[in-house]
Structures are given as structure tokens and as C-alpha cells.
Amino acid sequence: xxxxxxxxxxxxxxxxxxxxxxxxxxxxxxxxxxxxxxxxxxxxxxxxxxxxxxxxxxxxxxxxxxxxxxxxxxxxxxxxxxxxxxxxxxxxxxxxxxxxxxxxxxxxxxxxxxxxxxxxxxxxxxxxxxxxxxxxxxxxxxxxxxxxxxxxxxxxxxxxxxxxxxxxxxxxxxxxxxxxxxxxxxxxxxxxxxxxxxxxxxxxxxxxxxxxxxxxxxxxxxxxxxxxxxxxxxxxxxxxxxxxxxxxxxxxxxxxxxxxxxxxxxxxxxxxxxxxxxxxx
Amino acid sequence: xxxxxxxxxxxxxxxxxxxxxxxxxxxxxxxxxxxxxxxxxxxxxxxxxxxxxxxxxxxxxxxxxxxxxxxxxxxxxxxxxxxxxxxxxxxxxxxxxxxxxxxxxxxxxxxxxxxxxxxxxxxxxxxxxxxxxxxxxxxxxxxxxxxxxxxxxxxxxxxxxxxxxxxxxxxxxxxxxxxxxxxxxxxxxxxxxxxxxxxxxxxxxxxxxxxxxxxxxxxxxxxxxxxxxxxxxxxxxxxxxxxxxxxxxxxxxxxxxxxxxxxxxxxxxxxxxxxxxxxxxxxxxxxxxxxxxxxxxxxxxxxxxxxxxxxxxxxxxxxxxxxxxxxxxxxxxxxxxxxxxxxxxxxxxxxxxxxxxxxxxxxxxxxxxxxxxxxxxxxxxxxxxxxxxxxxxxxxxxxxxxxxxxxxxxxxxxxxxxxxxxxxxxxxxxxxxxxxxxxxxxxxxxxxxxxxxxxxxxxxxxxxxxxxxxxxxxxxxxxxxxxxxxxxxxxxxxxxxxxxxxxxxxxxxxxxxxxxxxxxxxxxxxxxxxxxxxxxxxxxxxxxxxxxxxxxxxxxxxxxxxxxxxxxxxxxxxxxxxxxxxxxxxxxxxxxxxxxxxxxxxxxxxxxxxxxxxxxxxxxxxxxxxxxxxxxxxxxxxxxxxxxxxxxxxxxxxxxxxxxxxxxxx
Numbered sequence: 001x002x003x004x005x006x007x008x009x010x011x012x013x014x015x016x017x018x019x020x021x022x023x024x025x026x027x028x029x030x031x032x033x034x035x036x037x038x039x040x041x042x043x044x045x046x047x048x049x050x051x052x053x054x055x056x057x058x059x060x061x062x063x064x065x066x067x068x069x070x071x072x073x074x075x076x077x078x079x080x081x082x083x084x085x086x087x088x089x090x091x092x093x094x095x096x097x098x099x100x101x102x103x104x105x106x107x108x109x110x111x112x113x114x115x116x117x118x119x120x121x122x123x124x125x126x127x128x129x130x131x132x133x134x135x136x137x138x139x140x141x142x143x144x145x146x147x148x149x150x151x152x153x154x155x156x157x158x159x160x161x162x163x164x165x166x167x168x169x170x171x172x173x174x175x176x177x178x179x180x181x182x183x184x185x186x187x188x189x190x191x192x193x194x195x196x197x198x199x200x201x202x203x204x205x206x207x208x209x210x211x212x213x214x215x216x217x218x219x220x221x222x223x224x225x226x227x228x229x230x231x232x233x234x235x236x237x238x239x240x241x242x243x244x245x246x247x248x249x250x251x252x253x254x255x256x257x258x259x260x261x262x263x264x265x266x267x268x269x270x271x272x273x274x275x276x277x278x279x280x281x
Numbered sequence: 282x283x284x285x286x287x288x289x290x291x292x293x294x295x296x297x298x299x300x301x302x303x304x305x306x307x308x309x310x311x312x313x314x315x316x317x318x319x320x321x322x323x324x325x326x327x328x329x330x331x332x333x334x335x336x337x338x339x340x341x342x343x344x345x346x347x348x349x350x351x352x353x354x355x356x357x358x359x360x361x362x363x364x365x366x367x368x369x370x371x372x373x374x375x376x377x378x379x380x381x382x383x384x385x386x387x388x389x390x391x392x393x394x395x396x397x398x399x400x401x402x403x404x405x406x407x408x409x410x411x412x413x414x415x416x417x418x419x420x421x422x423x424x425x426x427x428x429x430x431x432x433x434x435x436x437x438x439x440x441x442x443x444x445x446x447x448x449x450x451x452x453x454x455x456x457x458x459x460x461x462x463x464x465x466x467x468x469x470x471x472x473x474x475x476x477x478x479x480x481x482x483x484x485x486x487x488x489x490x491x492x493x494x495x496x497x498x499x500x501x502x503x504x505x506x507x508x509x510x511x512x513x514x515x516x517x518x519x520x521x522x523x524x525x526x527x528x529x530x531x532x533x534x535x536x537x538x539x540x541x542x543x544x545x546x547x548x549x550x551x552x553x554x555x556x557x558x559x560x561x562x563x564x565x566x567x568x569x570x571x572x573x574x575x576x577x578x579x580x581x582x583x584x585x586x587x588x589x590x591x592x593x594x595x596x597x598x599x600x601x602x603x604x605x606x607x608x609x610x611x612x613x614x615x616x617x618x619x620x621x622x623x624x625x626x627x628x629x630x631x632x633x634x635x636x637x638x639x640x641x642x643x644x645x646x647x648x649x650x651x652x653x654x655x656x657x658x659x660x661x662x663x664x665x666x667x668x669x670x671x672x673x674x675x676x677x678x679x680x681x682x683x684x685x686x687x688x689x690x691x692x693x694x695x696x697x698x699x700x701x702x703x704x705x706x707x708x709x710x711x712x713x714x715x716x717x718x719x720x721x722x723x724x725x726x727x728x729x730x731x732x733x734x735x736x737x738x739x740x741x742x743x744x745x746x747x748x749x750x751x752x753x754x755x756x757x758x759x760x761x762x763x764x765x766x767x768x769x770x771x772x773x774x775x776x777x778x779x780x781x782x783x784x785x786x787x788x789x790x791x792x793x794x795x796x797x798x799x800x801x802x803x804x805x806x807x808x809x810x811x812x813x814x815x816x817x818x819x820x821x822x823x824x825x826x827x828x829x830x831x832x833x834x835x836x837x838x839x840x841x842x843x844x845x846x847x848x849x850x851x852x853x854x855x856x857x858x859x860x861x862x863x864x865x866x867x868x869x870x871x872x873x874x875x876x877x878x879x880x881x882x883x884x885x886x887x888x889x890x891x892x893x894x895x896x897x898x899x900x901x902x903x904x905x906x907x908x909x910x911x912x913x914x915x916x917x918x919x920x921x922x923x924x925x926x927x928x929x930x931x932x933x934x935x936x937x938x939x940x941x942x943x944x945x946x947x
Contacts, residue, residue: 181679181682242631281627
């Protein structure tokens with residue numbers, strides 16, 4: 001019995017290894033499958049590789065995956081704890097933006113994932129940088145570099161002041177690849193407490209009315225308004241798109257007392273809400 | 282001159298018709314539940330002929346059973362017993378073929394032409410279920426085929442001109458047969474500009490152009506067996522639909538078949554035929570020629586059908602059996618692409634028919650039983666199994682917006698049964714029949730996605746959960762006929778449960794710019810349709826004949842609301858004179874005011890009308906060649922009118938003078 005206990009893992013390992021000719025490659029390839037590298041940010045010890053699906057960053061929501069490569073050993077670090085801080089350097093001031101924590105992807109060894117919502121794009125004189133602070137085996141490191149955040153072709157993020165005089169940021173998270181169907185829709189809603197703090201707004205409601213301005217501003221059936229999900233800290237609803245093309249997602253933001261903070265209903269007279277997002281496919 | 286000769290020979294090679302000497306029986310009854318419209322020009326001065334080069338639609342319109350819904354000057358949609366496309370079965374020589382237009386702009390009858398056909402069999406109600414499940418009846422368009430037992434060779438030319446619309450028609454045919462094989466080939470070309478309504482009002486976008494080639498050829502492979510192949514190619518371009526917001530740039534069909542026919546008069550299995558067929562229809566709606574459209578769009582559609590049938594005729598004592606086992610597989614796909622005014626914007630695309638694959642298989646049995654010298658009983662039954670699959674995921678997801686839990690596949694069983702009793706005594710004939718029929722929802726009714734109906738100005742959404750429409754029908758007819766006088770009276774009543782029709786849904790926003798909203802196909806508890814018809818014919822002398830008919834229909838839903846497209850009181854009167862080779866006809870036709878209209882479905886009161894027509898023909902021999910000249914005036918007084926069957930009250934043609942010349946070389 002004891003023999004089996006010791007041998008079995010070995011046998012399994014041999015079987016697994018013999019199924020592939022190079023298990024190191026398997027790890028590298030698999031964990032960033034379907035992702036494209038945006039850029040590498042390095043200090044003297046490590047290179048942080050930044051990946052997204054498209055291979056670039058853009059104004060609005062960005063789902064970002066990173067991994068840390070040890071410059072000495074060329075191996076990927078598996079035990080870092082890491083935080084990130086995007087920063088906009090404007091002429092007169094600096095500010096950051098809404099973001100998630102950067103956490104190790106469950107079931108994977110080397111990759112960490114999170115999202116950043118850039119509420120404004122870069123321009124000729126103003127731009128973003130991204131700082132990573134991470135700890136490996138009790139040692140703290142920092143790395144920073146400029147990143148490129150061009151303007152999104154459609155409005156996927158919007159900044160506005162509600163009737164409660166609070167400044168909000170609202171961003172489209174899903175659908176990233178809209179289709180003619182009932183799409184799961186997710187948005188993030190954040191309050192701008194100050195230049196450095198954008199906490200998620202909880203338990204508000206967002207009504208949804210998608211329209212096609214090029215087709216006489218018709219709507220679509222069976223949409224579901226967006227409601228807060230305490231686990232994801234995001235707002236989820238259903239977006240039905242009856243055809244391809246340009247859709248304007250008219251929204252109204254309501255607080256817990258159902259008071260409208262921003263946006264108007266779309267009617268014959270009122271073509272669009274002042275609070276809206278856009279998508280085109 | 283050489284060029285002329287060559288083109289002459291080429292046209293001979295490509296064309297032909299049937300001018301065989303089959304005699305047309307003069308029928309003794311004037312009311313028949315099954316009507317045969319003779320199209321073929323075998324007998325060139327057949328008085329039933331409208332004009333040799335009339336469109337097939339004009340031929341059908343002469344039938345008491347058939348009415349034609351008009352959206353313009355081309356591709357009229359036939360209705361039997363006041364029921365249109367989805368409720369009737371239309372076949373070409375028993376072959377199933379389905380239009381590719383989501384807006385019914387291409388009924389099957391638009392993909393053949395008179396040059397292809399010998400007859401049209403129109404059968405009312407369940408009598409028409411031989412080739413497929415039906416509620417209203419069946420139309421089978423019979424292709425022209427020469428008889429193998431006769432030696433025949435002829436060439437025919439037809440040409441026609443009509444003043445209204447400046448319409449030009451030219452056709453040519455070759456027919457050849459001997460004991461071993463036969464060939465019928467023909468070609469026809471039609472071209473018409475915009476027609477004018479009464480008072481010389483030009484109806485914009487009513488032009489069309491079309492050509493059609495067809496060849497049917499057979500070869501005798503044994504004493505009893507013949508192999509017959511047929512091919513029809515039909516293409517129409519630049520078709521205007523003045524009643525609609527879109528025109529058609531292309532309507533194209535390829536219709537082919539190969540069959541084996543076996544005849545043995547000495548056996549109880551007197552006839553059997555097995556046919557394999559394939560047809561492909563392409564239909565492209567567009568609005569590029571229209572000015573002032575809010576948004577330009579293209580709406581192409583495709584419908585391909587593969588099928589077979591096997592028919593047997595068995596004679597046993599007093600029984601005359603007919604069995605027909607058939608199956609087909611149809612693929613229907615249609616798209617819509619809208620082009621935003623801002624060229625930077627992405628096009629708007631949707632699937633209006635989600636690539637529906639319909640597999641139908643069924644068996645039909647019929648027995649004509651001679652009970653005694655006075656009475657006959659006919660019993661028919663059809664059982665079919667139908668499976669529908671949505672094979673396009675984009676289309677399925679689109680429909681799931683409305684029906685989140687819908688399946689991509691469904692099956693249904695369809696049953697049709699009827700029995701007809703006929704009793705003849707002296708100069709009287711009585712006919713009575715009862716029937717039960719079912720039909721599956723059409724592709725549009727089950728799976729259509731935002732299909733705009735300009736008639737009631739609503740977008741329509743299909744409903745995959747519709748159950749079969751079921752009809753119980755009763756028919757009765759009495760005929761009296763003597764040598765001078767014939768009188769016929771007929772009534773048919775349909776009680777249709779789960780009657781499929783669009784119902785307004787206030788919760789859904791319209792898609793089409795300018796539409797009033799969205800209707801979803803739903804099943805009414807029931808609807809009823811009653812059709813009555815009275816006809817009479819009187820022979821003043823051998824030379825002079827008078828005929829007249831009067832029809833009245835009424836259609837109601839369960840709440841006694843009127844159904845749409847139901848004919849008001851209508852009448853026809855004709856006077857025929859025939860002496861030797863000369864033939865003249867004067868006719869009038871009209872309808873009373875349409876009071877029982879359906880406001881919910883976009884109808885309004887249509888005024889009464891009365892129009893007058895006249896025509897005359899002269900046929901003569903030139904050696905062995907035969908020449909027929911037919912000329913006439915339709916709508917003599919240039920009356921401005923429209924009927925209940927005119928989409929959006931589009932006015933009908935004003936005065937039209939036509940000339941047709943046919944020349945047959947034997």
C-alpha cells in the first residue's frame with residue numbers, strides 16, 4: 001500500500017509529462033491563450049507583461065491580464081501580491097480612475113487579472129501612466145511606465161454630475177462583442193470621491209432603453225434594467241439587439257429612493273437621454 | 282438576312298409548344314369543385330382563352346374559384362375561396378416550390394409562364410390536398426407535354442402588343458414528337474413600362490421585364506415506360522411594385538425534374554409515375570430606384586426545394602384508387618440590410634427568415650367509387666409529417682429575443698380528409714362534400730423577423746409556438762343543364778380553428794420607419810368563411826352564347842369582425858359570338874361596394890365598379906399553317922377603379938388595347 005502511495009504521483013506525473021514534449025511551453029502558452037501583449041513594463045528585476053484581448057488599451061473599460069517575469073531566471077513569478085495605480089497627468093492636475101483589484105487568476109499559476117476604466121483618453125499634452133507595486137517573498141518592488149489610451153470610437157464611458165451634485169463615472173463592461181440576441185449587459189458605476197478615490201456605487205438602479213437613431217429611433221423588446229450585484233459590485237441587466245449597426249443605449253440613473261439622478265425617458269419629443277452609452281457592430 | 286436566318290434557327294432550337302390536336306371536351310356542368318383552366322393553345326380559337334399571350338395571372342383571374350391579389354402589374358398572388366398563399370397549396374406538375382420573398386411578392390405562379398403550361402387544375406378546399414396539406418384548396422400548374430403516340434412537328438410564334446404600359450410580348454415554341462421521343466421547348470419575353478390607371482394617371486413603379494425558357498423532353502424506354510425530364514428557367518428583372526415601398530431587381534427560378542412514367546391499360550395498376558425534382562428561387566427586393574425613402578435597404582431571399590413523389594393509379598372493380606407518396610426538403614433564408622444615411626455607420630443587418638429547413642413527408646390516398654349509375658363517392662385522405670429546423674444561429678438568437686426558451690427544432694403531424702358525393706339524375710347534378718384539413722404555419726408565420734406589411738402598416742414577428750390551423754369545410758353544389766340552358770349554384774363554408782393572423786402587441790416598438798407598431802402571429806379561436814357562387818349559360822343559337830356569374834363571400838373572426846381580403850358581391854356577364862373562323866366577345870365585370878372590410882388589417886371601404894371589355898379574333902389557314910389574330914379593348918371607358926384585392930387600393934389598369942398574333946407552322 002505504501003508503495004502505491006509513493007509511486008502513484010510519480011506514475012501520474014510521468015504520464016502527464018509524456019503527453020507533451022515540453023511542459024514549460026504549455027504553461028506559457030495556455031495561461032495567456034487568446035490574449036495579445038500590449039506592452040512590457042520593466043525595472044531592473046522584473047518585466048511586467050501587460051495583455052488584453054485586443055493587444056491595446058482604450059478609453060473606457062479594459063480587462064487586463066499581467067504576468068511578472070524574473071529578468072534573472074526568466075521564470076514567471078507565481079507568488080506576488082500586487083496592486084496597480086493608473087494615473088492621468090493633466091496640465092493642471094493628476095487623477096486616477098475606477099479600477100478593480102489585481103488578483104491571481106483562479107486555477108492559473110502565473111497570471112493576474114483585473115480591470116481599469118479610463119474615463120478619458122490621452123491627448124497630445126496629457127497622458128496616462130501605470131504603476132505596479134508588488135511584493136515577492138517579503139521584498140517590495142515598484143515599476144511604472146507610460147501607457148497609451150486612445151479615444152474610444154464610441155461612447156463606452158461617461159462622466160456626469162447627478163442632481164445630487166455627485167460626480168459619477170459610468171462605463172460599459174459587457175457586451176464586449178455584441179450580437180443580434182439578448183446580450184448580458186454589465187456596467188460599472190463609480191462615484192468620484194476625490195481625484196484619487198473612485199469607489200463603486202451600490203444599490204442604485206439604471207434603466208435601459210436601447211435605440212437605433214438611424215432607423216427612426218426604434219427600440220428593442222425584452223430588455224432588462226440594470227440592477228446591482230453585490231458580489232461583482234457591478235450592475236447587470238439584459239440588452240436585446242434586433243439587428244447589427246449603431247445602437248444608443250439610453251439610460252436613467254436612480255438612487256435607492258428611486259429619485260432620478262441623471263437621464264430622461266425617451267419619447268416622441270425627446271429623442272435621447274442625456275445619459276447614454278453607445279455601441280456599434 | 283443571314284443574321285435573321287441564324288436567329289430564326291437559334292430561336293427554333295431553344296423554343297417550342299404544343300399544338301397537338303387534343304380536343305377540349307365541352308363540359309356539361311358549369312359548377313365544378315375541381316376546375317381546369319386550359320392555357321395551351323392547342324385550339325387556337327378556344328373561346329375560354331383570354332388572349333393567347335395573357336399572363337398566367339390573367340388566366341387564373343377568369344376562374345370563378347380564384348381571385349388575384351395585386352401589388353402591381355406583375356406577380357399577382359392567387360387566392361382560392363378567399364384564402365391566399367399560406368392557406369393554399371400551389372404546385373408545378375406536383376412539385377413543391379416556395380417563393381423566396383418574405384413579402385409574398387413572388388407567388389409560384391410568377392415563376393412559370395403560359396408558354397410552359399397546358400392546364401391549371403384548381404381544386405377547392407380539401408379536394409386540393411393531393412400534392413400537399415391545404416385549407417383553401419390547391420392549384421397545380423401542368424406543364425405542356427406532347428403525346429408520344431402521335432407524330433407531330435410544329436413551330437409556333439406569338440407576338441403581342443398592349444397600348445397600356447407599352448407592353449411587348451414575344452414567344453416562340455417548338456414541338457416535336459414521334460413514337461420514340463418528344464421535345465417541347467419554348468421561350469417567352471415580356472416587357473412593360475408603367476401602366477396607366479383610368480383617366481391616364483401613370484402608376485409609377487409598375488414596370489417589369491421577364492423572360493422564361495423551358496424544355497420538356499421524354500424518351501420511351503420500354504413498351505410502357507417513359508423517362509421525362511423538364512427544365513424551366515425564369516428570370517424577371519426591374520419589377521416595380523407600386524403598392525409597396527420596395528421593388529424587385531431580380532426574381533429568378535430554376536425548376537428541374539426527372540421522372541419515370543409507366544402506363545399499362547391492361548393492368549389494374551394502370552399508371553405510375555415517380556419524379557425527382559429540384560428548384561432554386563432567388564428573389565432580391567431593393568429600393569434603389571425609389572426616391573425619398575427614409576433609409577435604403579436590400580432584402581434578398583432564397584428558397585431551395587428538393588423533393589420527390591410517387592403516384593399510382595389502381596383500378597379495381599368499382600374503385601379507382603390514386604396514391605401519392607411525396608417528400609420534400611426546403612431551405613428558406615432571407616436577409617435585410619439597411620444602409621444608414623451616415624456612410625460612416627455600420628450597416629444594419631438582420632435575418633428575416635432564419636434559414637429554416639422544412640422536411641415534409643406524406644402519403645395521399647384517393648378512391649373514386651362508382652356506387653351506381655347515378656351516384657359516385659370520392660374519398661381522399663392525406664397524412665403528413667413535418668419537421669422544421671432553424672439552422673442559422675444568428676437567426677435563432679434573433680428569435681430568442683422574443684422567445685428565450687424556443688427550440689431550434691419542431692415536428693408536427695398534418696391530417697387532411699374529405700369525402701365527396703355526387704348524384705346525377707336527368708338534367709340535374711348534386712354535389713356535396715365534407716372535409717377536414719390541417720396546415721402548418723408558414724415560415725413567415727412561425728419564424729418571420731420584423732417583416733413589414735405595407736397593407737396594414739405593421740411589422741410582423743413570427744411565432745414558433747403556433748399550433749396547426751384546422752379547417753372543417755362543407756360544400757354543396759347543384760347544376761342544371763340542358764342543351765340551351767345551364768344553371769349552377771354553389772356554396773362552400775369553412776370553419777377554421779386556430780386561425781393564424783397577426784395581433785397587435787403594444788409593448789413592442791416598431792422597426793420599420795413609419796410603421797404603426799408590431800403584430801405577432803397568433804391563433805384566433807376560429808374564423809369562418811362562406812363563399813357562394815351562381816353561374817348561368819344560355820345558348821341563344823349555335824352562334825350566340827351568353828354567360829353570367831354572381832359571387833358573394835363573407836369572412837368573420839370569432840368576434841364577428843371581418844377578415845381581410847374577402848371579396849364583396851361581384852358579377853360578370855359575357856356575350857360570345859362565333860361564326861366559322863371569327864369569334865367576338867363582349868364582357869362586363871364589376872363588384873358592389875366592399876362594406877365588410879377589415880379596418881384592423883388596413884382595409885377601407887372600396888367603391889363599387891363596373892368595367893367593360895370587348896375582343897375579337899380571327900383565325901385562318903395559310904396552306905397548312907395556322908394564323909390567329911386576336912385583338913380587343915379592356916376597360917373600354919377608361920374607368921378609374923380599384924377592387925378589394927388591390928393592395929393599398931392601387932388603381933387598376935385603364936383602357937388597354939391589345940393585339941396578339943399567333944403563327945403556327947406545321
